[in-house]
Amino acid sequence: xxxxxxxxxxxxxxxxxxxxxxxxxxxxxxxxxxxxxxxxxxxxxxxxxxxxxxxxxxxxxxxxxxxxxxxxxxxxxxxxxxxxxxxxxxxxxxxxxxxxxxxxxxxxxxxxxxxxxxxxxxxxxxxxxxxxxxxxxxxxxxxxxxxxxxxxxxxxxxxxxxxxxxxxxxxxxxxxxxxxxxxxxxxxxxxxxxxxxxxxxxxxxxxxxxxxxxxxxxxxxxxxxxxxxxxxxxxxxxxxxxxxxxxxxxxxxxxxxxxxxxxxxxxxxxxxxxxxxxxxxxxxxxxxxxxxxxxxxxxxxxxxxxxxxxxxxxxxxxxxxxxxxxxxxxxxxxxxxxxxxxxxxxxxxxxxxxxxxxxxxxxxxxxxxxxxxxxxxxxxx
Numbered sequence: 282x283x284x285x286x287x288x289x290x291x292x293x294x295x296x297x298x299x300x301x302x303x304x305x306x307x308x309x310x311x312x313x314x315x316x317x318x319x320x321x322x323x324x325x326x327x328x329x330x331x332x333x334x335x336x337x338x339x340x341x342x343x344x345x346x347x348x349x350x351x352x353x354x355x356x357x358x359x360x361x362x363x364x365x366x367x368x369x370x371x372x373x374x375x376x377x378x379x380x381x382x383x384x385x386x387x388x389x390x391x392x393x394x395x396x397x398x399x400x401x402x403x404x405x406x407x408x409x410x411x412x413x414x415x416x417x418x419x420x421x422x423x424x425x426x427x428x429x430x431x432x433x434x435x436x437x438x439x440x441x442x443x444x445x446x447x448x449x450x451x452x453x454x455x456x457x458x459x460x461x462x463x464x465x466x467x468x469x470x471x472x473x474x475x476x477x478x479x480x481x482x483x484x485x486x487x488x489x490x491x492x493x494x495x496x497x498x499x500x501x502x503x504x505x506x507x508x509x510x511x512x513x514x515x516x517x518x519x520x521x522x523x524x525x526x527x528x529x530x531x532x533x534x535x536x537x538x539x540x541x542x543x544x545x546x547x548x549x550x551x552x553x554x555x556x557x558x559x560x561x562x563x564x565x566x567x568x569x570x571x572x573x574x575x576x577x578x579x580x581x582x583x584x585x586x587x588x589x590x591x592x593x594x595x596x597x598x599x600x601x602x603x604x605x606x607x608x609x610x611x612x613x614x615x616x617x618x619x620x621x622x623x624x625x626x627x628x629x630x631x632x633x634x635x636x637x638x639x640x641x642x643x644x645x646x647x648x649x650x651x652x653x654x655x656x657x658x659x660x661x662x
Contacts, residue, residue, distance in 0.1 A: 282377050285394045286310070286349070288323065289385065290595040291527035298323065301349065301393070303377055308337045308345040321597045323391075323530050324348035325559075327539045340539040344376055347536030352387045353379055357443050361419070365428050382432075385461070386446070389521045389531030389592075407458045409447065409472065413511035416443035416474040434459065442483070443474040449507075449516065456507070462526065469522040472507060473515045484515035487608040489661060490579060491515075494607055497657035498650075499571050502603045520603045521592065530593040531602065535586035542585040545616045545625055549573050552589055552619070553640040559591055559599040570637055570647060572604050574654040577621060577628050579661050582612030584619050609661075630655075 284301040296319060299312040311334045322330050328346050335346075343350040354362055362382050366374045374382065384396025412434055415427035420443055434445035446459040449470040457467060475483045484506060491504045504517040521531045534555055535542040549569075556565050569589075576584040583606070590602040612618045621628035622635035630651060637647035 284377060284380055287392050287394065288321070288390045288530060289392045289528055290390055290530075291523070292525065294527075294595050295392075296321070298391075301377070301380065303375065304336065307339075308349075308376055310335050310337075310346060310349075321593075323593060324532065324537065326537055341535070342541040342543070343536075343539060344379075347539050348391075348532070349380060351389070351531070351533050351536035352383050352391050352393070354383070357420075361428065361432050365432055368428070386459075390528040391530065407447075407456065409445075409456045409507070410509035410511040412445055413472075413474045413509060413514065416445070417477065417511075419443070420476050420478075442476065442479070445472045445474070446470075446519070447472055447516075449518075451503070451505075454507075468524075469519040470516050471519055473517075475512055475514065481512055483608075484513050487515040490581070490608045491517075493579065493657045493661055494575055494604055496660075497571060497575055497654045499575060499604045499607075500568060500601075501607075502605070517605070520605075527595075532591050532593070533587045534589040534591070537591070538586070540586050542587045542618075543613075545585075545613050545618045545620070547586060547619050548623070549619050549621055549636055550640060552586070556591075556601060560601060562600070565601040566640065566642065567646060567650065568601060568604075570633075570640070570642055571650050571654060572607075573619075573621065573636065574633055574651055575604075575607060575658070576619075577617065577633060578630075578654055578658045579607075579609070581607055581610050582615070582617045583610035584612075584617065586619070 286298045286301050287295055288298055289295045296316055297313045298316050299310055302309050310328065312330055317330055317332060324347060328335060328348050337346050341347065344353060362379060363373055366372065378397065380393045381395060381397040383393055385392040412430065415431055419427060419431055447470055448457040448459055448463040448467040450466045451468065452466060457464065473484060475481050488504065488506050491501055494501055502518045502520045504515065506513050507516050521529050523529065534552055537555065540547060552569055553566055556569055588606045591599050592602050593599050616625045617628050621632040622639060624632040633651060
């Protein structure tokens with residue numbers, strides 16, 4: 282089976298990127314002729330735009346090219362999709378079928394056709410509290426009957442925590458089911474549900490970290506706590522969707538570099554080189570240093586390369602995405618997933634200073650960032 286891969290920037294701006302297929306156990310992709318002449322380059326380092334068939338070389342311990350691996354659900358979303366396929370087909374889905382499940386609902390602007398429409402239909406009243414209860418029950422191995430509802434709400438999401446894509450009206454506090462076109466006043470948001478493992482205050486803790494990051498000057502998508510009968514949850518506005526209904530292409534650092542984000546050892550310096558190459562923007566480097574300082578000082582050690590992303594608009598211009606997934610977290614075996622100037626076991630401010638110097642930041646501006654982050658994180662102690 283072959284899939285048509287497109288970039289849907291919204292407002293009628295849709296381009297066919299090419300054709301995805303599987304050859305035996307390998308995945309392959311061929312760019313469309315019109316796309317080759319478009320000047321766009323959604324994966325400039327590991328899948329260069331060219332004529333002919335490209336076969337994935339299995340680098341980075343990914344399932345496929347990073348361009349498409351970023352679309353695939355992992356953690357929570359993958360668990361839902363796999364369980365649905367086992368119930369329906371008696372087997373796990375193929376890579377192509379996983380991308381079909383993403384269809385037009387995934388992160389960023391990439392869409393896949395044909396889509397698996399099994400979970401798309403049923404009209405039902407939207408109830409965020411019921412969805413939260415279903416998510417918690419499913420996370421505990423229960424609530425099989427809620428699979429289609431969970432799939433519609435979050436079956437293409439990534440990360441370990443249960444999530445739902447919703448429409449949200451910040452003025453009224455109302456939520457509705459996610460759809461490409463939302464009612465007037467509604468925006469595209471993500472709700473993160475708590476799990477029994479994390480406890481009921483995970484959302485409130487992430488909101489405290491969000492406020493500290495804002496105080497430190499970090500760029501964050503608008504976020505808030507939503508309170509339902511099922512508990513209080515962290516929610517944040519999607520930064521891959523725009524007010525006019527447009528979409529932005531989104532690529533993680535792991536996907537762009539074909540890097541295995543599950544294993545600690547990559548350096549923050551790698552991110553700085555990537556940011557330089559994509560954005561040519563000094564302010565983006567300073568913002569990246571701010572995020573490194575926040576992660577180290579506030580003990581967010583789950584700072585892997587899937588948690589740093591870049592956005593590309595319809596003109597092919599790249600920028601660093603807003604900061605996300607910032608909360609208290611231990612890394613693998615207690616290590617900082619991204620080491621700081623060579624230090625992964627217990628990085629501190631001196632390591633951050635050495636990083637700033639190594640990537641060419643001015644001492645005055647890096648010290649100013651460090652001071653502001655240190656002060657902002659006092660509230661988290």
